Amino acid sequence: MHIFNKPNYDFLRWRWHALALSWLIIIAGIATIVTKGIPQGVEFAGGTVLILQFDQPTSVQQVRAALDKSFPGGGQSVIVQTYGDASRREVMIRVPQVGAESGASLSTTADAVENALKQGTVGTFKRSGTEIVGPAVGRELRSKGLQATVLSLIGILLYLAFRFQFSFGVGAVIATIHDLLITLAFLAFFRYDMSLNVVAAILTMTGYSTNDTIVIFDRIRENLRSMRRDSLNQVINISVNQTLGRTVITSGTALLTALALFFFGGEVLHGFAFTMVVGIITGTYSSVFIAAAIVSFWRGSGPTRAAAHAPATTVVAPQQPTRRSKPQRKARAS
Amino acid sequence: MPSNLRWKVITILAVFVVFGSVGVYPIVAAHYGVHSPGWLMDKQLKLGLDLKGGVHLVLRVQTDDALRIETETEMERLREELTKRGMTGVTVTSPDSTHFRVEGVPPAQDAAFRQAAIEVQANFDRSAGTNGTYTFTMKPNIVVNLRDDSVVQARQTIERRVNELGVTEPDIAQQGEGGDEILVQLPGVTDVERAKEIIRSTGLLELKIVEQGPSPTAEALQQNGQVPAGMEIVPGATGTAGEAAGTVYYLVRKAAAVTGRDLRNARPSLDENNQAAVSFTLNSEGGRKFGKVTSENIGRQLAIILDGRVQSAPRIDSRITTDGRITGSFTQEEVQNLSLILRSGALPASLTYLQERTIGPSLGADSIRSGVLASVVGLLLVVSFMLVYYRLSGVNAVVALIFNLIILLGLMAYIGAVMTLPGIAGFVLTMGIGVDSNVLIFERIKEELEAQRGVRAAINAGFSRVFWTLVDTHVSALISAAFLFQFGTGPIRGFAVTLFFGLISNLFTSIFVSKTLFELALARRHQVATLSI
Numbered sequence: 001m002h003i004f005n006k007p008n009y010d011f012l013r014w015r016w017h018a019l020a021l022s023w024l025i026i027i028a029g030i031a032t033i034v035t036k037g038i039p040q041g042v043e044f045a046g047g048t049v050l051i052l053q054f055d056q057p058t059s060v061q062q063v064r065a066a067l068d069k070s071f072p073g074g075g076q077s078v079i080v081q082t083y084g085d086a087s088r089r090e091v092m093i094r095v096p097q098v099g100a101e102s103g104a105s106l107s108t109t110a111d112a113v114e115n116a117l118k119q120g121t122v123g124t125f126k127r128s129g130t131e132i133v134g135p136a137v138g139r140e141l142r143s144k145g146l147q148a149t150v151l152s153l154i155g156i157l158l159y160l161a162f163r164f165q166f167s168f169g170v171g172a173v174i175a176t177i178h179d180l181l182i183t184l185a186f187l188a189f190f191r192y193d194m195s196l197n198v199v200a201a202i203l204t205m206t207g208y209s210t211n212d213t214i215v216i217f218d219r220i221r222e223n224l225r226s227m228r229r230d231s232l233n234q235v236i237n238i239s240v241n242q243t244l245g246r247t248v249i250t251s252g253t254a255l256l257t258a259l260a261l262f263f264f265g266g267e268v269l270h271g272f273a274f275t276m277v278v279g280i281i282t283g284t285y286s287s288v289f290i291a292a293a294i295v296s297f298w299r300g301s302g303p304t305r306a307a308a309h310a311p312a313t314t315v316v317a318p319q320q321p322t323r324r325s326k327p328q329r330k331a332r333a334s
Numbered sequence: 335m336p337s338n339l340r341w342k343v344i345t346i347l348a349v350f351v352v353f354g355s356v357g358v359y360p361i362v363a364a365h366y367g368v369h370s371p372g373w374l375m376d377k378q379l380k381l382g383l384d385l386k387g388g389v390h391l392v393l394r395v396q397t398d399d400a401l402r403i404e405t406e407t408e409m410e411r412l413r414e415e416l417t418k419r420g421m422t423g424v425t426v427t428s429p430d431s432t433h434f435r436v437e438g439v440p441p442a443q444d445a446a447f448r449q450a451a452i453e454v455q456a457n458f459d460r461s462a463g464t465n466g467t468y469t470f471t472m473k474p475n476i477v478v479n480l481r482d483d484s485v486v487q488a489r490q491t492i493e494r495r496v497n498e499l500g501v502t503e504p505d506i507a508q509q510g511e512g513g514d515e516i517l518v519q520l521p522g523v524t525d526v527e528r529a530k531e532i533i534r535s536t537g538l539l540e541l542k543i544v545e546q547g548p549s550p551t552a553e554a555l556q557q558n559g560q561v562p563a564g565m566e567i568v569p570g571a572t573g574t575a576g577e578a579a580g581t582v583y584y585l586v587r588k589a590a591a592v593t594g595r596d597l598r599n600a601r602p603s604l605d606e607n608n609q610a611a612v613s614f615t616l617n618s619e620g621g622r623k624f625g626k627v628t629s630e631n632i633g634r635q636l637a638i639i640l641d642g643r644v645q646s647a648p649r650i651d652s653r654i655t656t657d658g659r660i661t662g663s664f665t666q667e668e669v670q671n672l673s674l675i676l677r678s679g680a681l682p683a684s685l686t687y688l689q690e691r692t693i694g695p696s697l698g699a700d701s702i703r704s705g706v707l708a709s710v711v712g713l714l715l716v717v718s719f720m721l722v723y724y725r726l727s728g729v730n731a732v733v734a735l736i737f738n739l740i741i742l743l744g745l746m747a748y749i750g751a752v753m754t755l756p757g758i759a760g761f762v763l764t765m766g767i768g769v770d771s772n773v774l775i776f777e778r779i780k781e782e783l784e785a786q787r788g789v790r791a792a793i794n795a796g797f798s799r800v801f802w803t804l805v806d807t808h809v810s811a812l813i814s815a816a817f818l819f820q821f822g823t824g825p826i827r828g829f830a831v832t833l834f835f836g837l838i839s840n841l842f843t844s845i846f847v848s849k850t851l852f853e854l855a856l857a858r859r860h861q862v863a864t865l866s867i
């Protein structure tokens with residue numbers, strides 16, 4: 001069975017359109033982030049989150065009204081949402097402040113919310129979950145999250161530069177940064193909270209999106225050896241087409257699992273699964289349209305022999321183990 | 335069967351048995367109540383807090399406290415030494431936790447002062463200023479040691495308290511950039527407030543002789559507007575349980591007759607009025623000191639001070655050696671907690687809470703339900719796709735996937751990893767991304783078949799050509815998993831661990847297991863013309 005029967009699309013011809021589309025989304029994303037900000041989860045922003053389970057069905061409006069009336073400082077800054085499946089009658093309440101960090105009073109805000117609700121007419125409830133984060137923790141996490149993302153990008157760049165040529169490393173890392181920005185843009189469009197889980201998904205996505213790219217690069221490298229007369233752009237196009245079926249199928253299976261998590265994984269995994277879904281789609285798109293195009297910009301698009309200046313063997317990274325080329329020679333002979 | 339193929343099959347079966355018995359068997363056995371040897375069940379995959387329910391706390395040790403205590407102790411020693419040498423006009427003050435200043439040393443007595451100051455030379459650097467002024471600065475290595483020690487001691491004290499609370503499988507660890515944070519995870523604990531209070535209480539017990547008091551104001555106890563040398567003023571509460579408590583002050587001797595360090599045991603008891611109280615027993619060293627002080631001070635009051643507050647100040651009627659009782663306005667629960675805290679020893683520094691997360695048991699159970707549902711749906715989708723698209727070769731991929739699952743479960747159980755909700759997500763994603771390798775290989779085999787290769791040659795070429803591609807993709811994914819682990823705490827670490835080991839076991843199953851399966855299928859047939867792929 002084949003998804004594509006001998007595909008022969010001219011992907012590089014579409015690179016300008018692809019770039020324009022990507023820039024459009026990224027700029028819109030940045031504009032959203034600048035004007036509205038990235039909503040931050042309680043782990044990063046600090047604050048108090050309560051998950052309350054009510055004995056009778058209660059509406060968000062009722063809870064909000066009770067808070068407006070009795071919560072010190074009013075309910076304006078408080079977020080009230082239904083949490084999870086409606087049958088569980090759970091409500092999430094998020095307050096930006098916490099009690100003073102010193103002393104045992106970190107939970108005073110949580111207690112104040114509970115007291116305010118007890119004074120209102122929202123029925124009986126019990127706390128099924130609490131999360132209280134002081135400002136110091138959030139600060140530390142923010143810097144660590146950013147650090148981990150940047151370091152893992154540098155790690156991937158170095159590894160690819162070692163295994164391929166530098167231009168390939170640059171292509172893969174730019175494609176990954178592209179995926180990162182697109183994913184952030186979509187998180188901003190859909191107003192998902194930046195939580196620890198979302199950062200985990202973003203980091204996973206950086207690893208995953210380079211996967212597709214590497215497979216295509218590997219094929220380009222292989223074809224560069226056998227198609228020395230063709231221009232780099234032709235080689236790239238042929239390589240992308242040859243791996244197209246595989247690219248689409250693997251993204252498809254990964255997407256299936258991410259979608260299963262999105263629809264069935266429950267409230268906690270929602271942001272995580274959303275990030276993965278967006279990351280997988282943009283990762284596939286960037287592997288096909290962006291990564292190789294960057295290599296082509298970087299090296300110029302003339303015949304590969306001219307572009308490489310040096311003997312053709314240097315096209316293969318010097319660290320290339322001999323094992324890799326052996327089976328190929330055998331294959332040609334057979 | 336060729337002998338190298340036989341060895342491959344044996345290797346795979348051995349891996350299957352080992353990882354299956356570590357990773358899968360205990361879970362199944364526990365679920366159906368099958369009796370199994372303990373060493374096997376001990377390795378069972380543990381559930382994280384977010385699935386099991388419980389409390390997750392992050393505390394910071396205020397290590398400055400430990401420095402301040404050290405500075406004050408040394409200051410006090412120097413002051414005593416100076417008094418002994420008759421230098422009364424000298425003042426000693428401490429501007430912050432690592433410095434103290436001496437002012438007004440008469441030039442004539444400078445040599446004598448230096449002689450006295452040698453007493454504190456070990457931990458402090460001394461620098462001379464003008465007009466008989468000296469500044470003592472704590473040595474940097476002492477500062478570092480004291481900070482480290484106080485965090486370690488705090489952790490050990492918290493461990494003892496948590497054990498006294500009877501929590502099973504608690505997790506207590508140091509963390510944070512400064513190394514001064516302590517993570518406390520208490521699975522299954524529902525009374526959060528009690529746990530928090532017990533962990534945080536300093537639990538410093540001091541018994542001191544009262545010089546004067548109780549008095550309604552602190553000023554009334556001062557002489558000429560100053561606290562007399564060697565004394566201090568400590569607040570306390572009036573009245574017994576039930577009465578409205580006001581604050582009174584006591585002037586007590588600064589040197590404690592006995593402290594919590596001399597305790598052997600503490601337990602809840604009742605006083606003569608049937609009020610809840612805490613009885614304590616001192617060790618022999620403490621008993622000797624206490625006996626001496628009480629026999630010298632019969633008729634005076636003894637202040638029982640807990641965390642800087644006088645709980646009660648009974649009159650000493652006779653010499654007391656090893657047994658005493660703390661009375662005050664306590665409830666039954668308070669004396670329970672107090673005796674627990676006293677038994678586990680005092681904290682070297684105060685603690686503040688940075689983060690608190692509570693997961694109720696129902697919320698955890700709900701997370702397990704949705705996590706498992708999502709996994710099953712995700713896996714079924716992937717498996718059906720592979721079977722429809724690759725037919726018989728799809729069976730090969732599915733067998734490899736099941737192997738991958740079993741190895742991953744076994745590895746995680748073996749290293750004692752904790753399963754969290756993001757960890758479950760990591761499982762599903764590992765499987766979804768894991769078939770990636772199979773797809774890559776199969777697509778390559780298809781290409782080779784189209785290039786009119788024989789089936790065997792196509793399979794061999796398919797595997798060997800993508801081998802380095804697979805290594806590259808896995809290494810780059812491992813790089814990001816490693817950074818994720820280093821960044822994350824708790825649930826995220828669980829996710830990173832799953833991802834990391836999933837990638838490694840995937841390399842094994844997609845290359846070694848899958849190839850062997852192909853070889854096994856082809857071994858019996860001599861002329862192979864077609865491949866179901």
